Amino acid sequence: xxxxxxxxxxxxxxxxYNGITxxxxxxxxxxxxxxxxxxxxxxxxxxxPKTDRRRSGYRIFTQRHIDQIKFIxxxxxxxxxxxxxxxxxxxxxxxxxxxxxIKEEAQQKYQDVSExxxxxxxxxxxLTGLIDSCSEDGTIGDxxxxxxxxxxxxxxxxxxx
Amino acid sequence: xxxxxxxxxxxxxxxxYNGITxxxxxxxxxxxxxxxxxxxxxxxxxxxPKTDRRRSGYRIFTQRHIDQIKFIxxxxxxxxxxxxxxxxxxxxxxxxxxxxxIKEEAQQKYQDVSExxxxxxxxxxxLTGLIDSCSEDGTIGDxxxxxxxxxxxxxxxxxxx
DNA sequence: TTTGACTCTCGACCATGGTACAGGGCTTAT
DNA sequence: ATAAGCCCTGTACCATGGTCGAGAGTCAAA
Numbered sequence: 001x002x003x004x005x006x007x008x009x010x011x012x013x014x015x016x017y018n019g020i021t022x023x024x025x026x027x028x029x030x031x032x033x034x035x036x037x038x039x040x041x042x043x044x045x046x047x048x049p050k051t052d053r054r055r056s057g058y059r060i061f062t063q064r065h066i067d068q069i070k071f072i073x074x075x076x077x078x079x080x081x082x083x084x085x086x087x088x089x090x091x092x093x094x095x096x097x098x099x100x101x102i103k104e105e106a107q108q109k110y111q112d113v114s115e116x117x118x119x120x121x122x123x124x125x126x127l128t129g130l131i132d133s134c135s136e137d138g139t140i141g142d143x144x145x146x147x148x149x150x151x152x153x154x155x156x157x158x159x160x161x
Numbered sequence: 162x163x164x165x166x167x168x169x170x171x172x173x174x175x176x177x178y179n180g181i182t183x184x185x186x187x188x189x190x191x192x193x194x195x196x197x198x199x200x201x202x203x204x205x206x207x208x209x210p211k212t213d214r215r216r217s218g219y220r221i222f223t224q225r226h227i228d229q230i231k232f233i234x235x236x237x238x239x240x241x242x243x244x245x246x247x248x249x250x251x252x253x254x255x256x257x258x259x260x261x262x263i264k265e266e267a268q269q270k271y272q273d274v275s276e277x278x279x280x281x282x283x284x285x286x287x288l289t290g291l292i293d294s295c296s297e298d299g300t301i302g303d304x305x306x307x308x309x310x311x312x313x314x315x316x317x318x319x320x321x322x
Numbered sequence: 323t324t325t326g327a328c329t330c331t332c333g334a335c336c337a338t339g340g341t342a343c344a345g346g347g348c349t350t351a352t
Numbered sequence: 353a354t355a356a357g358c359c360c361t362g363t364a365c366c367a368t369g370g371t372c373g374a375g376a377g378t379c380a381a382a
Contacts, residue, residue, distance in 0.1 A: 058329055121278065131267045
């Protein structure tokens, strides 16, 4: 059974460009757990590197594409928009971008991420409290989660727009 | 100048029900930094407690409503959908819900939140690395953020749906 | 060499989370 | 008592992030 599956997976891989394993869109979608259309959509939005094509027009994907799509999916669950995710993915040092540019960008993102972590830690604590208080006496009438993010109005600044 | 603003804020508060300060929708929207329509939308979706009404039909809000709206906004930035946020807000112990019910729910949420925190910590580390490497030698060609969430395929289970 | 499964493009459609009126009724300072 | 400025309901519209289908071409195992 498992052998058949593995064979199927191998079947769906093409060894093409100098020993690098490549994939067609269906296999990429399956491996990244998204629809084909989503892959195409991400390509259009330039969230994944532009694919090479075979003479037929079929897109040629690599493991890199799969990893990047998985990253995008995770980042979305963390509250980043596709636009923000694009910015994150473009954060790199190369001959085009200067150090100070990158540094500023990265430091801004670092701030955002830190604040998200803090918020989530507060929620986590509240949940712990809730779970613990279950082992105790009786009922808590009000909404305990509400206080989780209170009293930390973060300098009045908005994270988004 | 500030005095005028404070007076304006006081003007927009009604002391109504046994000494509790109440607000009209415009003031709530201003204080929670959303549109009036959003407040109405949240009421329709039962994300905030049903408001009392004056004889005129005007909604009567309290500080509780404002806090809850702020919570909703923050939770959204952390990647929770409105449906998930509703579940979070309903997590409480009262005469209606049994301890074991709550506990199970809360433990599931705890899991989700912990995973989000882990992911964000990984991203944060990557950003630190990026910022630090700026002070050093030259250029890094590839996309450093991509590895951030790799190699932790969390037991194949999906967070959402 | 055929045939079933796959791929292409492109345009329409969908769900979520709002946002914007229109037409009418309150409220309140003057 | 009146006008500016609120609030009400309801419906239509919007942006984001997909999702679906038609019509036509490609691939590969038998």
